[in-house]
Amino acid sequence: MKKVKVGVAGYGTIGQRLADGVAKQGDMELVGIADFAPTLAIRALYEKGMPYDLYLVDGADQSAFEKLGIPVKGNFDALLDQVDIMLDSSPAGVGAKNKLLYEKKGIKAVFQGGESNEVADVFFHGYANYEKGVGRDYLKLTSCNTTGLIRTIDCLDRAYGVKKTAITIIRRVADPGDYHRGLTNALKVDKAPTHQAVDLMTIMPHVDATGILVQTPVTHGHIITVVVTGKNKITKEMALEAFEKHPRIRVVSTDDGFLGNASFFKYGRDLGHARGDLYEIGLWEDSIVESGDDLMFAIHIPQESVTIPETMDAVRAACKMQLTREEGTAATNQYLGIGKFKTMFK
Amino acid sequence: MKKVKVGVAGYGTIGQRLADGVAKQGDMELVGIADFAPTLAIRALYEKGMPYDLYLVDGADQSAFEKLGIPVKGNFDALLDQVDIMLDSSPAGVGAKNKLLYEKKGIKAVFQGGESNEVADVFFHGYANYEKGVGRDYLKLTSCNTTGLIRTIDCLDRAYGVKKTAITIIRRVADPGDYHRGLTNALKVDKAPTHQAVDLMTIMPHVDATGILVQTPVTHGHIITVVVTGKNKITKEMALEAFEKHPRIRVVSTDDGFLGNASFFKYGRDLGHARGDLYEIGLWEDSIVESGDDLMFAIHIPQESVTIPETMDAVRAACKMQLTREEGTAATNQYLGIGKFKTMFK
């Protein structure tokens, strides 16, 4: 089978991981990445020996790269001429402009959560609505929190039926290495309802959702507490049974040493994963509690890497590599090595 | 009327504020405070000119005080001989030992949330169960989070009836000036259910409650998100109407500049309050959302000072200064200046 040819626009926090993700897919070919300036990420790419070809987006100053000896393969146009589909992780708003170029070239694209919903034909989640993306040209991924959250709600919904949910997002305010944004000794409350609850209802319209988001001065992953009401009562045991079968949910406990968001970051590093990344969300077994008919639990969202698997799913759907949710997500999981050790400690 | 004579054991974060709180009550007399070592708090008391008399608990090294010129009025026994009631804010566990002394002397006592429930006859909250404390000898206050949380649940319950609640406590991990505990770039998840939900059910046994607590690396106040299910649907308007009438709940909005927990700390400082303290909890008007029959909102708990009013209530109940919740809390509110400006910005 001919490999699907993929390009990545924007080699930032997400773009780097998308490129690595594509490079791992046996049935995709990473044609190259495109960026604007010799950032630390580009310098590191060069120090690694240019495993990916570099193209420059319009307006980039090629001489800045030449001065450093960083080889440039061509301009954005040259990249677009070679690919079937673009993964666009440009700064928010740029993707909408890029879309005009993609349309002109007749290539497909997957946008990240920062773009407005209008940019896409489908607001996409690999597990919740894969089939809606099949054969479509422009898909937009859910944001990191929504992606992880939907894994759990969709999981419970398919197993038992979910009626409503109320979430509290305890958000990390910056990524490791960010200096342009930050928060110091403060928790910041955003106006409610938070967009992730609204987005969930767009993807899963039969579920009532609301929520509050609080920003916190940390960098290693969001934590979300989820209150769920099932169509019928969902017990802790029922929930655990469903969660443990899900390849992209890693069930852990504080007794095992997973004391918080930073434990996952440490664990990813100890696993030797590139950048210490994890593709799975974490779910604390000992956070699951029942109250009347409600179920409550806490999850961990590795904000830098969590959307990579669902983006690979999106390529599979858009390019009709697999036609069903089961086949599409299974292929992604296999290439990314997801789910292999999930139940090792049970 | 003869003033009730009060002593304070333990002049730490809470003890200092209890002493200040008693000193403001026109119908109480602060006989003195007791502590163990010349801490920063004691040094500051001395630098202020000893507004409160200092007694030493057993085992204290009097020479350490003498070396600094800090006057000592007497030992713990001498303090106990003069008081009607002790406010015990000793380190957790010490209160239980002190109780033996209080019993011997035949004096009453109010313990803080760190002590075990067994130390007291009544687990007390000024608004939720004032009458249970009337005339009793040993009362234990709810902890800071529980105290603030119950203000809101009791408020809704009395107005409309509450069936259940699920809370997420986003906890500040240390107080300003703490070096013996801390958390750095991490969110820590505790085993669920968190004790505050359990404690709420002890005080309000007709309400189902559960919750998850996450520690965060900040010092200026906890934030709790609360999901509440009423006996009948409680709308945002209904909730607001009840909250705005409550003297110890300050309704604010992010549009007014209350962006998070640190805004309350700043506001308390700008008000010129001693230590920048606030006695009221904050409640964000623009955090209140509905989801099906549920109501959700976020509150701010000023951990250092929030229990002071309810502790004053406890003295009033124990010493039968006022026999009803309405009269007891009203007296406390008047002396502490609570509620005067609550609705100024509406």
Add this chain to the structure above:
Amino acid sequence: MKKVKVGVAGYGTIGQRLADGVAKQGDMELVGIADFAPTLAIRALYEKGMPYDLYLVDGADQSAFEKLGIPVKGNFDALLDQVDIMLDSSPAGVGAKNKLLYEKKGIKAVFQGGESNEVADVFFHGYANYEKGVGRDYLKLTSCNTTGLIRTIDCLDRAYGVKKTAITIIRRVADPGDYHRGLTNALKVDKAPTHQAVDLMTIMPHVDATGILVQTPVTHGHIITVVVTGKNKITKEMALEAFEKHPRIRVVSTDDGFLGNASFFKYGRDLGHARGDLYEIGLWEDSIVESGDDLMFAIHIPQESVTIPETMDAVRAACKMQLTREEGTAATNQYLGIGKFKTMFK
């Protein structure tokens, strides 16, 4: 003697404290403060009962204040018509524009460190160059770090002669309550030399100075380590003797419980000072070490309040209230209650 009439432009972090500082000076009269919008600080002023009259700067929306019931005394022009001197703590850059108004009205002004040096006739420090400010119209204060640092260098220089200094500023990145700036899990290195070293040389041109500034994610005060080379060797004992005599330097030790910057903040709160502020810098006795001919020590800078005394000095100099450094600083110290208990624990 007629009191000097003072106005404050900009009621932010510094402006609030300048107003409070002026209000404490027995020989000054605070005519009023001017601001732009009903910030938390203005709301707190209103909740306190408007102890200071409020004037609105040009462009302010008066209706926003009226809607909240906050009384407005007049416009900026009306304030300027009544004062002898303005303390300008407007956002950086605004002071330069305001100066044109001050010149037109023929009134003096003191600017804060954020303005460019050109705005002023004299770059001023109460202890280092008081006489240069006497009778001058436009003075600019040194920034918070420079103000505190110069207290120590000038102190050693007058006692023993100082040849050079190399400083490391460990800077707090935000004030309590700031959400518009912050840093999360990062130390940020600025290009060297840092401006405080350059500013020191402007004020004390006979001293060679350089330094590096590192931003840290905390809010309660900067810490500066200072390496000083005297004209002749300065021993730890010599340094201590000089520091302990300085009214605006508070010598402390870690053994007393002053473990870091947050201890000073706690101490200021425990003292019952408004906002928990301290006017003195802290200096750790047990940080003073010698290395060859060099002396090294660490100081604490309470960034919100440290420039208030030197600004009062500036008013005294500009308005010829006192003609010498000794008399001017002594008057400020007396009215602000500085130095009373400085040596209590020695």
Add this chain to the structure above:
Amino acid sequence: MKKVKVGVAGYGTIGQRLADGVAKQGDMELVGIADFAPTLAIRALYEKGMPYDLYLVDGADQSAFEKLGIPVKGNFDALLDQVDIMLDSSPAGVGAKNKLLYEKKGIKAVFQGGESNEVADVFFHGYANYEKGVGRDYLKLTSCNTTGLIRTIDCLDRAYGVKKTAITIIRRVADPGDYHRGLTNALKVDKAPTHQAVDLMTIMPHVDATGILVQTPVTHGHIITVVVTGKNKITKEMALEAFEKHPRIRVVSTDDGFLGNASFFKYGRDLGHARGDLYEIGLWEDSIVESGDDLMFAIHIPQESVTIPETMDAVRAACKMQLTREEGTAATNQYLGIGKFKTMFK
């Protein structure tokens, strides 16, 4: 040549990296690692497929490992029987006890900085005193800060001669994933002089050194500012020339995007290094300033990984694999891939 057989005791933050470091040395063989409990690091080792054999130290509960299916190769004794030299990164104090076992077995050992100096024959630094370690049985590495600091002082000393230094250590208080220690919104000042200055003088007795250490609430690397006085004046250009030749010093600038300690962490992750680690210290070109005869600059210490190269050097010295500093450090650098791209951006 027969490979030197190496074991690692304690598979924590340092131990994991020591094991990885040994595994990269073409002339060493990692026999196995020893630990006590199924920590996250051990679980990750298992999830990776046990690339290193696991031995249990005395007192470990083997059944805890068996329950998880983690294979155990043998006890500590069995490990010691197979190795030539142990790298001991046990918790502080345990190394001294282990030494008795090493002596009994007649094997050599290298201890980390947490052990007391008495445990070792030589206090070792690969660049500063390699020859002192040649053929010796028990070596102790300098701590992370001292290791990085000495790289720079030794570098300048060999090139130009150094007379004295005064350092300010801006210390990260915890590692990513630590929950047992932390600091929140505070800078903590330790008593001076800090031990790193004292340790430097032990290794380089002809240099006068002193310093102050301040703890900060971050996890990604220490920053040290260094004031150095040469035997003759060292200019910025002279210093840069020496630093740029040093394989274990990476000269960077803020203009390139290295804005602080977190930039190095990000860069190590972007490089795809295991755990995002860097073996080199960072040195900011635009932090280098002169003041009179003094030179001042700032360096970054990656606390988790910086001692790994010097520990490999220690094995080489102790086991006489190379007899000179030049050969020993060159071999380590080659196997660890150090220095290859150091000057790429110049």
